[in-house]
Amino acid sequence: MTNTATNDLAPVREARLGIRLPAFLRSWRTTGILIPFLALFVALCLKSAPFHSTNNLINILGQQSSTLCIAAAFTLVLVAGGIDLSVGATYGLASVVGGEVAMHHSAGLAIVAAMVAAIVVGLLNGLIITVVKISPLITTLAMSFVVSGIALRCTQGNLIALPSKGAFYLLSNLHFLRLPSCVWITLAFVVVLALLLNRTTIGRYMVAAGGNMEAARLAGVRVNAIKLSTYVLSGAAAGLGGCLDLSRLLSAQASSGGNALTFTVLAAVVVGGTSIAGGEGSVWRSMIGVLFIALIGNGFILLGINTLYQQIVLGVILLLAVGLDSWFRYRQN
Amino acid sequence: MNIDAHVGTAGGDFIATGVSKHYGGVPALTNVSIRLEPGKVHALIGENGAGKSTLGKIIAGVIAPDSGILTFRGELLVLRTPRDAIAAGIVTIAQELTVVPSLTVAENIFLGSETATASVVHRAAMRQRYDELAALAGFDLHPDTVVGALSTAEKQKVEVMRALSRKASIIIMDEPSASLSTSEVGVLHSIIRHLAASGVAIVLISHFLNEVLDLADTVTTLRDGSLIATAPAQECTERGLIEGMLGRSHTAAYPEKVLAPTDAPVVLDVQHLSAPGVQDCSLQVRAGEIVGIAGLVGSGRSEFVRAIFRDAPLSAGRVVLDGTELKKRSPSVSIREGVAFIPESRKEMGLLMGRSIRENTALSRLPWLSRWSWISRKRELAAVTEQVAKVGVKAASLTQSARMLSGGNQQKILFARTLMCTPKVLICDEPTRGVDVGSKRAIYDLLVAKAQEGMGIVVVSSELEEILGLAHRVVVMRHGQITASLDGDNVNEQAILVAAFADAPSA
Numbered sequence: 001m002t003n004t005a006t007n008d009l010a011p012v013r014e015a016r017l018g019i020r021l022p023a024f025l026r027s028w029r030t031t032g033i034l035i036p037f038l039a040l041f042v043a044l045c046l047k048s049a050p051f052h053s054t055n056n057l058i059n060i061l062g063q064q065s066s067t068l069c070i071a072a073a074f075t076l077v078l079v080a081g082g083i084d085l086s087v088g089a090t091y092g093l094a095s096v097v098g099g100e101v102a103m104h105h106s107a108g109l110a111i112v113a114a115m116v117a118a119i120v121v122g123l124l125n126g127l128i129i130t131v132v133k134i135s136p137l138i139t140t141l142a143m144s145f146v147v148s149g150i151a152l153r154c155t156q157g158n159l160i161a162l163p164s165k166g167a168f169y170l171l172s173n174l175h176f177l178r179l180p181s182c183v184w185i186t187l188a189f190v191v192v193l194a195l196l197l198n199r200t201t202i203g204r205y206m207v208a209a210g211g212n213m214e215a216a217r218l219a220g221v222r223v224n225a226i227k228l229s230t231y232v233l234s235g236a237a238a239g240l241g242g243c244l245d246l247s248r249l250l251s252a253q254a255s256s257g258g259n260a261l262t263f264t265v266l267a268a269v270v271v272g273g274t275s276i277a278g279g280e281g282s283v284w285r286s287m288i289g290v291l292f293i294a295l296i297g298n299g300f301i302l303l304g305i306n307t308l309y310q311q312i313v314l315g316v317i318l319l320l321a322v323g324l325d326s327w328f329r330y331r332q333n
Numbered sequence: 334m335n336i337d338a339h340v341g342t343a344g345g346d347f348i349a350t351g352v353s354k355h356y357g358g359v360p361a362l363t364n365v366s367i368r369l370e371p372g373k374v375h376a377l378i379g380e381n382g383a384g385k386s387t388l389g390k391i392i393a394g395v396i397a398p399d400s401g402i403l404t405f406r407g408e409l410l411v412l413r414t415p416r417d418a419i420a421a422g423i424v425t426i427a428q429e430l431t432v433v434p435s436l437t438v439a440e441n442i443f444l445g446s447e448t449a450t451a452s453v454v455h456r457a458a459m460r461q462r463y464d465e466l467a468a469l470a471g472f473d474l475h476p477d478t479v480v481g482a483l484s485t486a487e488k489q490k491v492e493v494m495r496a497l498s499r500k501a502s503i504i505i506m507d508e509p510s511a512s513l514s515t516s517e518v519g520v521l522h523s524i525i526r527h528l529a530a531s532g533v534a535i536v537l538i539s540h541f542l543n544e545v546l547d548l549a550d551t552v553t554t555l556r557d558g559s560l561i562a563t564a565p566a567q568e569c570t571e572r573g574l575i576e577g578m579l580g581r582s583h584t585a586a587y588p589e590k591v592l593a594p595t596d597a598p599v600v601l602d603v604q605h606l607s608a609p610g611v612q613d614c615s616l617q618v619r620a621g622e623i624v625g626i627a628g629l630v631g632s633g634r635s636e637f638v639r640a641i642f643r644d645a646p647l648s649a650g651r652v653v654l655d656g657t658e659l660k661k662r663s664p665s666v667s668i669r670e671g672v673a674f675i676p677e678s679r680k681e682m683g684l685l686m687g688r689s690i691r692e693n694t695a696l697s698r699l700p701w702l703s704r705w706s707w708i709s710r711k712r713e714l715a716a717v718t719e720q721v722a723k724v725g726v727k728a729a730s731l732t733q734s735a736r737m738l739s740g741g742n743q744q745k746i747l748f749a750r751t752l753m754c755t756p757k758v759l760i761c762d763e764p765t766r767g768v769d770v771g772s773k774r775a776i777y778d779l780l781v782a783k784a785q786e787g788m789g790i791v792v793v794s795s796e797l798e799e800i801l802g803l804a805h806r807v808v809v810m811r812h813g814q815i816t817a818s819l820d821g822d823n824v825n826e827q828a829i830l831v832a833a834f835a836d837a838p839s840a
Contacts, residue, residue: 014361201706208696211685218644218676218683219696220668221752279687 025104032324033272033285036317039294044295049303056298058179062248062296065172065186066091066241066286071102071265072193072271073237077230077284078269082136083280084234086125088262090148093241102246107167109128114246116240119259119272121147122235126228140152143261151254162250172247182244189240193233200270211279217313226333267314268293271321345371345406347392347423347503347534354558355762362398363561367553369503369534373803374568376537376549379578380796384558385538389505391644392536393425396419405738421830422502426509427494434481438474439463442495462498470494471527484516493524504528510544511630542571554578557769579798586774587802588781595623598655600789601672601758603641606650610636612813613650618758618789622733623780625804626793627829633813634793635677638760641791642674643667652664655757668697673751675744677762677793683747684735691731693746698753720749723774741772748779758789765799777803797826807835 021287045052068086098114112178121143128139172182194226197203207224217223238257246252272289274281293314300310347369354362357471362384369375369392373675377385390396392403394412403410405421412418415425432441437448437528439459440680447454472490474483480491489509496504498579506525510518525548529535530639539545545566552569554561554577601618610633618624627633639645641652643659643666649692654670664674684693695702704715717731724745728738735743746763751759764780765773780803784790794800800807809817817832819825 090680175404199708199710200709201703204692204696204699204708207692209687211687212681214682215676216696218642218664218674219694220665222663222665279685 003109009124016328017201019105030285032271032284032321033288033292037288040292040295040299044299045300048299051299051302054178056302060184060291060294062180063181065248066245066291067261067268067290067294068112068186069189069237069241069244070234071268071290072190072236072283073230073285074265074269075207075272075274075281075283076193076197076203076224077136077280078274078276079210079232080206080227080230080280081213082129082230082274083266084122084125084231085137085140085262085266086121086144086147087234087238087265088236088259089144089151090121091242091245091256091257091261092252093121093147093151093154094239095246095256096154096160096242096254098243099162099252100154102162102166102168103160105320107171110168111171111243114243115236118235118239118242120235121234121238122232123228125235126231129231130224132229133164144259148254148258155252155254157158157254160252162246164250166250168247169250172244181246182248185240185244187209189237190283190287197281197283201227202226207279209278231270244306264293265290267302267318270325271317273325276322277323339733345502347403347410349388349392349403349404350401350640352388352391352398354384354391354396354398354686357804360558362391364401365555365558366401367560367563369536370551371502371534371551372529372532374529374535374537374548375537376545376552377555378539378545378552378574379540379555379561383578386507387558388555389425389507389538390535391457392418392503393423393505393787395425412545419499421501423505424496424499424503424506425505426489426496427507427689430488430492432480432488432491435479437477437479438483438491438494439476441480441491442466442498442777444495446498449814466494466498467529468521470497470524481596481721484517486513486520489513490524493528493557497528503536505538507538508540509537510539510541520545527547545574546571586777588774588778588796590623590803590805591621591785592805593619593784597621597787600655601641601791602724604651604653606652607648608635608636608639608640608645609648610813612639614810614813614815615650616641616791616808616815618791620757620789621782621784623790623792623803623805624792625800625807626810627797627800627807628833632810632833633811635762636695637810638674638762638791638793639676642672642760644674668754668756671754671757673697673754673756675747675751675759675761675764677766679740679743679747684743686736687734689732689734690721690726690728690738690746693720694731694749694753697750712805716753717749720753721746724749724752724779739769739772740767741775742771744776745772748776752783756804758791759783760793761789762793763795765794765796773779785816797829800829805809 050056070091074084074087094114094117097117098110101113102110106204112215125140128134129136161304172180174181176184197206205216205221208219209223210222213223242257268289269286270276271292272285274286296313297310300307350366350541352362352365355358365384365388367388374503377388379385381711387396394415394417397413401540403412410421412421425487433444436444442463443459446458461477467473470490470493472494474487475713480488508793510521513521521543525535525537537549546569549566550648551563552566552574556578562734597619599617600620601616604613606614614637616624623732626637627635636645640647640662642666643662645654657670659667659670662816666746680686691713695713698716699708702709704718721731726742726749727740728747735746738746747781756770764774768776780790780792792800804824807829808815809819810832811832817828820829
């Protein structure tokens, strides 16, 4: 007898339960940001009377409008499998260019100039990544240095201050239903990007390109064009954010935005459950992510806690978000 | 029979008892038991998806069985990671070799087990260990050669020496000869015999039955995840093994062939095409015709069809689809012109695993289901529902993600995606790889039905059965060239094999 195969033994261990359905997963991604956000919101309302004053809430929205715009486009970049570390620098460049032009020309021309500068940066990013095929991380990191340098050259290191009540001021500060125009513009921009991602062919292609580039290409998706478009959108969003803040603050300098803004946006999008690996993400969750981080900042100030701890808390939350995401991915495989 | 009985009779044996494994509801292995003895070569054979590799991976600790127990040398063995298996003396030599190309032979062999004090490597001691090992294995590789410069067979030697250096008592070889030339295969066989003679238990997973009969002491046949038979190799014949693997006669599994009329128009005309891995290949497909492309793995079959799909740059020749030349290297243009392509690996090249059936199916058809790129959800849902029903995908809902489906259903989704574009020519590379038997038949029926509707179909397959059962005409490739074009009564196993192994073009 060489070997006797026995097939008559009962299975010793019960088969383990399969992994839960993606519906659960998706709801996890949603609840994962929504519950902490609402909890924090309620906690702040209870703890701090000034917090839930309408003015404070409107202020937060106004302050966050540029970050919200940039995070919305950043989400699309991540979904399509890329990353854009140059958004902070591009934001700085746009506000500086807008400011310089607005000092001597009309507000309309200033906005156009700022937007063109920002979109050109996005276009360059996209072309270098898709044509030259340098990794997005390196391309946009290098681009952020170049762009910061150009912005600095534009201002020669000076602060640009615009006259108050000028035409440019109106961009962010017209009021409608108590909300300033920068909030309305942001809302419109974000809704357009959310619809773009969810309801259009372009959005589907972004998801496909980020989820499985090879499969997308073989299914007839023009992956390079799609990726390029996300970087252009990201540049445009940074430009819009720069213009809104220039109008809100009436001042600009080359160092505004920068890496701090880039990493806040990245943190917000990731906390919102958009996967850094691409192929999955949602604009509205990124918006919650931005506001969540803003609430932490606002809350720390209102509650009089040392802002030193704000960074620590933010870091821990970010690790938690990314950790949970990779844990779920690991479980799926 | 119980476990104690095994333990009593064989001290050094490895015994797996009642092992089962499921992948997302699809059984890959059902209640399989196997015994490995020192000094013996135990072959695992079976069709693609029969569970050979799954069983090999369970023995090697790469995947954990859902149920069943493993014992080794009379003790219960729990393998949580490959590391546990290595510690127990079980080493795998995978089909894709795992050597580090930039390191030398000796560095690769002792990777992770360097003789060192505080991370400082003792070179002299390592050299001595290497010499002992080389003598044991009977190899003459220079220890300082960079592995990247070695041939595949030599890299396998490195893997074998690494296995020996880890005091392996069980070595699992998954398709070791698949990527070797004839002379290299001879070397490999003498290595396997040498290893067995030195007391190592060898698990040989192989598609090549002559190799199995030549080397193995014991042969275990698997089919659809179940153990069919375990028998001494002397008692096996090639014919008997094939019957065991297939478990059915040839013709029953395939729909009847309906040949295209000889005056049917040529829908795909590939003229003297050269591309990376492909030299001067021509192919014509008529409407309603199913053309099979056979050949060994690495013969250029996949490269050829991908070049036809214009997913590769052409260095010469042209691809004409129904009178229109596909000039641009662009899958999206090819799809629009009417070529559809189902790639060989649905996971890596086909599906968005995390996305829904609906998104996966509609992907190629979206331009038609949208206006100004705004997707009409109603039209999308209707189109996807219809197509998914046509190809017979079984799923709870269209929102289910592709990852949760069985291999057969995943493959059907790729068919649904491509058929949605109503192509003139459908190219499928390994259309039934890793697909259960029932879905295979459904896919064959679908291909035959589409051919009868006038679609030209090209099927690339490693399964000779499939080529013989489906194709009206067979093109055989070797080394990037077409070595035979067979039709009518000339289509038989013998002729295809001869052409697949032939060195010079014979047709």
